[in-house]
Amino acid sequence: MEKYWHVINIGIQNTLVYRMNFLFRSVFGLIPLMATIFLWRAVYEGKDGGDISGYTLAKMVSYYLIVTIVDALTAVTEDDWHIAADIKDGNISQFLIKPVDYLTYRLSLFFAGRAVYTAVAIFPVIIFIFFQREFFVLPPDALTFVLFMVSMVLTALLQFFISYTMALLAFWVLEVSTFIFILFAIEYIAGGHLFPIDILPPLVAKILYLTPFPYQMFFPVSIYLGQATGVELWRGLAIQSFWVVATYCLARFVWHRGIRKYSAVGG
């Protein structure tokens, strides 16, 4: 276990180089967020104070603010590209002889990257939330907040395992970037980045709930906002855990298949 702490340590030091880049990124990321808030404000003004599927304006704005925070903490940004590059360039050969597990190694680097990104992005985001404070709602109680945090960890793992598996496609295809972008687009809409998925027609939302995507973003946010409560909350956490385990197994499986193919190519 200790060796992975070293990986995290090195990962943090390596990503610190990009701190200005991260700052730039997070600040510019706030521009479309601001635009989305303006758009919803205009929608609510046209409705004269009504709500949309249970969302008041404050709740809707908070939704996007929490999405931004969860995204900073859990999004896979460059990890998938690096994994694909490692496979294409043959860098993974060294992991086959070293007593280091590639998945754990990558997961450690992912955590290191997120830690640095969050440490940098927290300042612009907090300032932004401060200016939007009249629309920012707090979680109903402390337990909700704790469960939100638990769900967020599961979200991070889920995001990582799915992206990791996708990047492993590099064993079979030369150009994985289009696949990664297609997956990203699906996650973006079905995960709830673009809008809360419970404002969709109930049937569509129900169908989406059968996929892992809502658990990659929407679910923890809905815990925070008090949308998911009681039995629904616990069942959601159980399903989320199931998806984490399932995608973990899938990642392991695909890796084993890939390695077989990889060794064959390397002779």
Added chain:
Amino acid sequence: MNMDTPVTINTAAANGFLGKLRRYGIIYLELWKNSVIREMQFKTNFIMWIFVELLWFTLQLTFIGVIYMHTDRIATWTKWEVVMLIGASHFIQQLYTAIFLTNVVQLSEHIRTGKLDFMLLLPVNTRFIISFRQVDLGGFVNAASAVVVMAYAAKQLELVPSAAQIFGFLMLCVVGIAIHYSLMFTLTAVSFWTVRAQGIVWAYYNLFNIARLPDAAFRGWFKVFFTFAIPMLLVTNVPVKLLVQKLGSPFEMVVLAGMGVLCAIISEGVWRVSVKHYTSASS
């Protein structure tokens, strides 16, 4: 990489403005030929990227569809007017991608690898060769999909634009593309000073997100900034408003054109200063 194709140019014809135009026309035609050959080497990839763009376009339309399930107006804009706006935004963005994006993005790479030295030596305008080196053909296909969506929106709005309106719309789109190009070119010129300019491109992509939203939804400093400093709220809104007869006054078109000229002047100024300060990567 394909620069070694010799282009024979009659120097006698290269006199005067028309001669110059002809000469650059011939060069651009050669660059087009190179791009077509390059694209056809990776056919699957070419089609996959078109699919990715189509998916994102659908995503934006879905977002608007979902919003209009809960309201019938965003400020003064009705559903099909906004669909028209999203279509026009995609149209402008994709034409920009087709003609300029790859080239502008590569500038920092040319500086890093020292390839810019070589380009400075070519007997053509350096900014021309940097800006027009490659054509991304997929962009034209995607722009066509945007035209289909716009035509459908026009049908829903029972809109029959006159020839003058369509001409005006296209001209304003050209101004919009020129603004995107000028701004992004200005931004990437920063890579003359720092190696990592990739983040800038990503940052600019965020701005495209604003260009596709109805201007009437915005207020205060945000609106002022994205109208008069970075005219994102003009580039698509003004041409669409001309088309759907929503212009408050013809003055809006003048503002767009004026901002276009201003951006062009600034980008040329920044470019000249940058080149003057350029000391090759290898020295």
